Amino acid sequence: MTLLGLDVGTAACKGLLLDPGEGITGTARRDYPLSFPAPGRVELDPGLVWDAVRDVVGELAARAGAAGRPVRALTFSVSCDEAVAVDAEGRALGPCIMALDTRSSAEAERFERTVGRRRIYELTGLPVHAMFPLVRLLWLREHEPALFRRTARFLAWHEYLALRLGLEPVGDPSVAARTLAYDIRARAWSDELLAAAGLRASLFARVQPSGTAIGELPAAAAGTLGLGAGVRLVTGGMDQSMAALGSGAIEPGAAMVGTGTWQAVTVVAEAPILTEAMLASGFAFGPHIAPDRYAAMATNASGGSLLRWARDVFAPGEPYERLLPDRFERPTDLLVLPHFEGSVSPWMDPASRGAIVGLDLATGRQELLQAIIEGVTFELRENLERMEAGGLAIRDLRATGGGARSTAWLQLKADATGRPVSTVNIGEPGAFAAACLAGVGAGVFASVAEPIARFVRTTATYEPRPPMAAAYGERFARYRRLYPALSGLDRPTRRGRAGAAPPGPTPGR
Incomplete structure (x- = not known):
């Protein structure tokens, strides 16, 4: 049995196989390009990310299967501060606006004036900036009203990928906390901030703790990825915190x-x-x-x-x-x-x-x-x-x-x-942390501290x-x-x- 961790970044998807007894047994990577359609604009096609995830999972699933240790669960570490607009049928409505994109600076400034810089920080733990998904929604409403009206959900990468895999798009607190709409102490979507923005909470995914099993992949999705039956998808987290955990x-x-x-x-x-x-x-x-x-x-x-x-x-x-x-x-x-x-x-x-x-x-x-x-x-x-x-x-x-x-x-x-x-x-701490959380969600590890203590070692101190x-x-x-x-x-x-x-x-x- 093997656990699969995936790190979805802004330039590549990296994957890692973890044997609960032996440690890391394989890695894979697929790159994808950003696009720059205009000055200050940076975008990524969600289809390219899905293709990379599919290829990485397929390669690693084949290796695990050939070794007689099929994948039992998988989890994502994801680039945060980004969200994909999807319609009521779960289809992406266009490219994802990336964190480096500066188009929504004016909306960020207006929202800060409306709520107050200090109050936003007290609730979210974030300095206001144009890159956060709540601000992107304000920009879409102002500049792309037809697309905004068609947007049923605004999903982080792991939530969007869960939807592509035929499961409910469930998020986690670490990524939700990067939206500018999440109360980090209450661990809940902020009614105050959503009301100030004029946005409904249903645009965002349900949030569960990292390491929570979302469900088993449907047969069709598992087959597309080269996985067997009974593979669980487990909630992961944002890349920065995941890399810290994996180290x-x-x-x-x-x-x-x-x-x-x-x-x-x-x-x-x-x-x-x-x-x-x-x-x-x-x-x-x-x-x-x-x-x-x-x-x-x-x-x-x-x-x-x-x-x-x-x-x-x-x-x-x-x-x-x-x-x-x-x-x-x-x-x-x-x-x-x-x-x-x-x-x-x-x-x-x-x-x-x-x-x-x-x-x-x-x-x-x-x-x-x-x-x-x-x-x-x-x-x-x-x-x-x-x-x-x-x-x-x-x-x-x-x-x-x-x-x-x-x-x-x-x-x-x-x-x-x-x-x-x-x-x-650990060369890929984000993907490694994702594999550890997959083990928690599959019942292999009692807590995420267990595999960290088992496998992470200091190699040198300067x-x-x-x-x-x-x-x-x-x-x-x-x-x-x-x-x-x-x-x-x-x-x-x-x-x-x-x-x-x-x-x-x-x-x-």
């Missing part, structure tokens, strides 16, 4: 930093801390996948994307492993403000742009690449220190994503933040080197003055706020 972050104080295209940090908390200081820094709170826990989230709109930019400009086609050493031996003399895609947490300034300070004729490619990584890591440190100042305890930091494959970057994270940074043995940590401490003090000094001087002249990046988790999307 072993269950107890309060455990934190995960995922460095993919962007860099995002998730800290497990006992309760949300919805203060003005946390709101000003753009920290989002929502239910964690683990029961009776919350997740605090901060996002840097930079990470691998910025390193890729530098590689493409200064060393086109060069493999990253040839560009970065095994470790950096001294800090650079440069300061990089990594706002090439705007700022999310902690400065909350999507119109901010990047800067490189301290260049001279002796500056080389290697120093510049290191300085970019330093800038991204200083943003991480700023977020961590503001979270702790706001009352969050952070006792350990686990690294995941593409950035966790670079020993130089891992050691620099430890040196520049002054904290130990650990890696784990300790801060005292001389480097001291040197980076001095540079960080200078770095903190960089954004205030440049603010107002770096406003974009061509794209304006249309190129702004949204405040949300995109670890490795």
Whole structure:
């Protein structure tokens, strides 16, 4: 018997097979393209996502069947902040508006004025932004009224996929909490916010705890996917919290930093801390996948994307492993403000742009690449220190994503933040967490903590080197003055706020 976990992101569907006794036995992946139909608009065809899910499940089901261990249950980890409009027959009414899309900024601002920035944060744990599904519905009502009238449900990816599989579209608290319509303390759709928006609760899916069995796949759907009879679909969760869970972050104080295209940090908390200081820094709170826990989230709109930019400009086609050493031996003399895609947490300034300070004729490619990584890591440190100042305890930091494959970057994270940074043995923590929840819903595991304790192991810990940590401490003090000094001087002249990046988790999307 095997459990199947699926991670549906903005660029790919990744799948993982988990044997409850042996561990991970197989993985698969299918990519799909985003479309950019107009400036500021980013969309994804739900049919492409369904095709990728079908192919990944089919490949892994065939492997499991050939090994004599057929799939018993499956679960999704999903990119949040997005929803698919479907009609009364469950058919998608068009492409999904993706989180990076900025078309509904005006509706977000109006809704914030109507309800109040502070009140929305108290209820939802979210800073208001154009990307959230409630705001997308307001945009559809205003600009696509015919499509809005035909919209029977507005479904997150795992809810839409459940519908495609012939089951009720059931959601979970972690994804519901990213709609701007969910009361994270009451764990229910907010009548107050829905009334203010003029929307009906029936547009959204019923919510059940992560790890709840929704039902068995109908024979036709199972056959389409290459699965046998009796396979259960189980509720999953949002990608950021799922990746944190899959890296072993269950107890309060455990934190995960995922460095993919962007860099995002998730800290497990006992309760949300919805203060003005946390709101000003753009920290989002929502239910964690683990029961009776919350997740605090901060996002840097930079990470691998910025390193890729530098590689493409200064060393086109060069493999990253040839560009970065095994470790950096001294800090650079440069300061990089990594706002090439705007700022999310902690400065909350999507119109901010990047800067490189301290260049001279002796500056080389290697120093510049290191300085970019330093800038991204200083943003991480700023977020961590503001979270702790706001009352969050952070006792350990686990690294995941593409950035966790670079020993130089891992050691620099430890040196520049002054904290130990650990890696784990799970390469796809989101899909792994989904497989663990599938086991909970199938009755294989008593709780999600059971497989996490059984299979997740620390593979390495990078300790801060005292001389480097001291040197980076001095540079960080200078770095903190960089954004205030440049603010107002770096406003974009061509794209304006249309190129702004949204405040949300995109670890490795």
